[in-house]
Every structure is written in C-alpha cells, then in structure tokens.
Amino acid sequence: MSRWRHLAQGLALWSCSCAPTPSPISAQTGAGQGAGQELASRHLAPDLAALEAELLAAHRATLDFHRRGDAQGMAAAASDPSFSVSRGRVDTVTRAEVEARFEGYFSAATFSRYEDVEGPIARVSRDGSLGWVIARVRVEGRYRHDDGAREPLDTTWGWIELYEREGGAWRRVGTVSDHDEGPAGLAGALGSPGSAEVELLGAAQTALGGREALASIQNLETIATVTSPRGPLTTQVIAAADGRVRFEQRSDAGVRVITALAEGVWLSDGEAAIPGGAADRAFAYGHALHLALMSPTRLYNGAKAAGEARLGGRPARVIELVDVLGNPVRIFYDADTALPLGLELVEPESTPPEPILVEVDDWRPHGTILAFHHAIFRHRGAEYVYDYGTIRFNAADPSRLVAPVTPP
Secondary structure, three states: OOOOOOOHHHHHHHHHHOOOOOOOOOOOOHHHHHHHHHHHHHHHOOOHHHHHHHHHHHHHHHHHHHHHOOHHHHHHOEEEEEEEEEOOEEEEEOHHHHHHHHHHHHHHEEEEEEEEOOOOEEEEOOOOOEEEEEEEEEEEEEEEOOOOOEEEEEEEEEEEEEEEEEOOEEEEEEEEEEEOOOOOOOOOOOOOOOHHHHHHHHHHHHHHOOHHHHHOOOEEEEEEEEEEOOEEEEEEEEEEOOOOEEEEEEEOOEEEEEEEEOOEEEEEOOOOEEEOOHHHHHHHHHHOHHHHHHOHHHOOEEEEEEEEEEEOOEEEEEEEEEOOOOOEEEEEEEOOOOOEEEEEEEOOOOOOOOEEEEEEEEEEEEOOEEEEEEEEEEEOOEEEEEEEEEEEEOOOOHHHHOOOOOOO
C-alpha cells in the first residue's frame, strides 16, 4: 500500500465523540417527552449501517486507485491537508503533496495483487460525523528503482483509514498503517504466481530443505573453479536474499567484478569502479546460480508454468520468468524429485537472442539444505564446467555487498 499512516490522536477523538449528547428535545419532560424523543430519533439519528456501507465503498475505491495507478483519485479522496503517520513520524500533507507522492510511487510500482485478505471493518460515530475502516490488504508485484533494478513487492498491510463527513460525503483525513516484512530469507514465492506455479515452487522448496530452512538464509557465498575454453578461472559469488549480488571472476587476464545492488550496478577490476547497466546486472544474476535456483523470484519477474520438457535426459516441469532485460528465463525442475535440474538464459544484448543452457548436479547436504556442487554452462558451442569447492550460508562479508568506491 501507500506509506500512509493515520493520526493516532484521531482514534482518541473518535472514541470520545461516540457518546451522544442530550438534545434539547429529548431533555423535555411531561406529556411531550415521548413525542420529542420520536422527533429527535427521526431527525437526528443517522443511518449508521448506510454510512458504514459508504465507508466500505470508499475503502474499495482506495484499492482500485492503487490497482489503476490513479494518483489523482487518491488525492481527491483526501482532506486538504490530511495526516500521514508512518515509521514513528506524524506528517501533515496537502492534497497536492499526496498526488505528487502517489504519482512517483505508481510510476515505479506494478501490482499483480492488491486486495483485501479478509473482510474490512467499518464503524461510524453515533452522530455520523466520523468513521474509520480497519483493513488487512495483500500487496504483490514489483517496484522499479531509478536504475531499472526491480525488487519484489510481497507484503501484507494492516491499516486504519480515518474519515470525516464533509458536505454529505466522506473525506479521508488520515491513515495509520503497518506491514509485515514479507517472506523471510530465501523462502516464499514472490510476484503473485498462479496455483500451478506455487505448487511447483513449493515442491522445489520442500526438496531443497523446506520453507523454514530457506527462510533462515539471508546470504550465501560460493567459490568455484572453472574449466573454460580460454583456460582456468575462479569465480566467487556473494548474494543476499534481497537480490544484491557481487560476482568476481579471476583469470590470467585479470579480475572482473560486477556489483549489482538495488541502487545501481558497478564494474571494476578489483580497484576503482565505474557504473554499469542492465546487461551487466543480467550477467551477474546469471552467475548467481544458487540464489537463482533456490529462490528464482528474488531475481526474476513473473512465474508462469511452461509445461514439460527434458533436460539432461530427465523429464522436467518448467517455469518461465523474465530477466531485467525482458528476456525469458526457463527453469527446469526434476519431474520426480522437484529439485532444480538447471535453467536456460539469454545472453545479454545478443542479436539474435543467443541461449545459454545450464545444468546442475552433485547435490550435497549443508545441514538441512541441499545445494548443487557442479554446473555446466553451454554457450555458443562451448562448455564451461563449474566445480564449487566452497558453499557457505549466512557467512558472507556484508561490506562486499555495498556500493564500491568510484573514481572522482
């Protein structure tokens, strides 16, 4: 959802305003008391059920504004100014500021799901002047950073919308909200895949060690010796569950480093770094094999079942995703064990698209987690054989997953 939080003081105000005050008519005594009460009831008591229904409609409109990316609609529904309570802050924002905030947010966010996960609750003060809605909303999709990097939106929000009745209509005066952190570690299926994809990703998750074990993994480090047509290489990959990747390759020709973070991509020879681009990000992601195969939706968009195929002579079920360049990524899962057999990528910026086929095997336990120790990249008629001598979970140096120093 938006980052809105609503004024906590409003809750106290509402709780006080719910107590009715005696009307001059209802305070009369004698023979006219009953008629006075009937008149007060007929003229003063609002239809609370109808007003609550209006609040629920306003809440549904808020969800629609998000799904459509309608910043003007979000702003028009708010009072001027309104209150935002978030992350320990209480902010007063004008209607123009609301629209500007949502324009920026909606331009970068793509929602595959934005809906109530249970029925929202609406209540109205007895005089019909104030109301609130409590909701629990599931949000899934992707958020694009300025450099083109995408991160998943995968969280559940709980919020309270605060309303005041103005001119016969409800106006949102603020929101108080909070959200969970989404799936932890490498667990979870992000991006709102369908039931077939969730079933297959869930089976693979179980085969790899289970949701709880994957949720405990925040980062991983792999070191491989590589046999290539150009001679021996050594690669080191450090990857985090939030999608940060550092790829380092050493050979007789020198050192090549790509650091792909949410805020940008950098290239270096082990010393000073220069900015990179989306193709460099795709290259680093393609070599973060363990992250890609343990939790593919951490790196790639979408997740669509793509039928059945064979890889390395074994029957497989296939899921197709999309990389940062819009190219397809096909992941093959063993039809019997549900373990990943490998994946098919597209060489970044190749014309026509040049496929890269990767097969993995030699699975070994690391505690309760299974990890492959052997991979073969087949590309342009050549083979690159990776033997992983080091695979470590939650032991990476965090300083190696930050933006490197760039030349002045």
